[in-house]
Amino acid sequence: MTIQTKAALLRAYGEPLRIEAITLDEPGPGEVVVRLGATGVCHSDFHMLDGGFKTPLPTVLGHEGAGVVEAVGPEVRGVAVGDHVVLSWIPSCGRCRYCVEGRPALCVDRQGVERRGGPVRMHDAGGKDIHQFLDTSAFAERVLVRAEGVIPIAADVPLETAALVGCAVLTGIGAVARTARVEAGSGVAVIGCGGVGLNVIQGARLVGAAHIIAVDRRPAALALAREFGATETLDSSDPAAGDVARAIRKLSGGGVDYAFEVVGRPETIATAWESLAPGGTAVVVGLTKQNGQVTLRSDFLSEKKLLGCIFGSSVPRVDVPRVLELYRLGRLKLDELATRRYRLDEVNAALAVLDGGEAGRGVIVFE
Ligand SMILES: [Zn+2]
Ligand SMILES: [Zn+2]
Incomplete structure (x- = not known):
């Protein structure tokens, strides 16, 4: 069994992203599938477009996402189907020296889907491999990620607000x-x-x-x-x-x-x-x-x-709920950060304006 989804693919540096139907593998042990509600458009995505920074291709960019857990694999604890979550692009292991010291952003044993040395878990219509970007690949309707990389949040936080917490706000x-x-x-x-x-x-x-x-x-x-x-x-x-x-x-x-x-x-x-x-x-x-x-x-x-x-030396499991509590109390502005909204098929326009110097943050909002 595989999971169908739509994603914006970077196939070659310097080319626009292409919206394609792709498949995700079923979640294995310790993995979850998240149906995204929103993904912020970060300069770190923009920097990948021209090959100035390298990442294995083809890939799906996007790393600032929030959504609802749609499926969980075996051995997943602490997160369940239906939970609203923020994606963390550093799914830290919890066991290495840095994690134990309280510095998970420096984790040396990041537990991303591809990092565990297993097979690539996203495929295009022809069955060819698609690589995961920053353990997230969130310019897609659905993502397959490690449970370590999802932080549960209250269901009443708008997902397009929560998405930005996953990179810009914590950083x-x-x-x-x-x-x-x-x-x-x-x-x-x-x-x-x-x-x-x-x-x-x-x-x-x-x-x-x-x-x-x-x-x-x-x-x-x-x-x-x-x-x-x-x-x-x-x-x-x-x-x-x-x-x-x-x-x-x-x-x-x-x-x-x-x-x-x-x-x-x-x-x-x-x-x-x-x-x-x-x-x-x-x-x-x-x-x-x-x-x-x-x-x-x-x-x-x-x-x-x-x-x-x-990543702001952040400890996502501590900092995401703290930030959202401060937002609830009116002490942090989060809704005001998103100044532009796009559909997934407008992702190239969303990225292009980062070059032109638009203020605020663009967010891709999924149906
Ligand atoms: Zn970012
Ligand atoms: Zn670690």
Whole structure:
């Protein structure tokens, strides 16, 4: 028996995604099938399109999903048919050194469907293998994933809101609360105010940062940044803004305690570094080029720190319910993140606007 579904396939780099009918295998031990309600469109999907980042092809992109469990395999515990769930693109093992330390985002034994060394579990109409992307492949009506990769949530949370929790929200808020552990009263700069950047901003507001300086080259993104808690904004496309790091230092009275880079470019990482006060911390949240190089001015006697970050160092089983409780209490904005809605067959348009600099997040909503 196999499961029929529809998915957006990336068959070759540089080509548009193609909507095709595909099949999923029946869920095996420890696996579940989720019928998706919504999938957010993340820059990490966009970065795969042209081959600048490699993933085995053909594949189905998409990793920010939420839906309803439709089938469970043997030996699945803690999740049942009918449960509403958020997908986690790091289905951590729970046993390795990092998982035991409470750092599942660094799990070295990720339990994705393909990672267990078994056969590929998605196939096209001709029976050929389709590879899973980031243990999710959520630009599809249904996904077959490990039970470790689904986090049950309350059924009254709209799925298009819950979907964004699975990447943008946990990454942004986690970068502040877990990776950097920003203290109340800190000065913060956020360079790049897309879907993740907006969550860095509201994470900084949540933990009580004093100044939150938002930097972007898109006026619409800066307007959203203010709604999400930025206290000051800097339009980096405005020549009058001059040197961005200097402008941040001026606004913050000598530099910020934390600078979050949410773009993934060497120049903006250097800007984050230069905008710090002595003792400050720069956090690279943006996805940087594989094996790229970053040049920083040596300034280590000031005890500056540079931190890497994956998935906001989040612990999804703890953080997803926490974030949704804060949303319920009106202390986090989640509904406002999704500014564009698409059907699955509009996925190429949804990805294309990420190049043009639209503000907010696009979401694919399934029937
Ligand atoms: Zn993402
Ligand atoms: Zn692990």
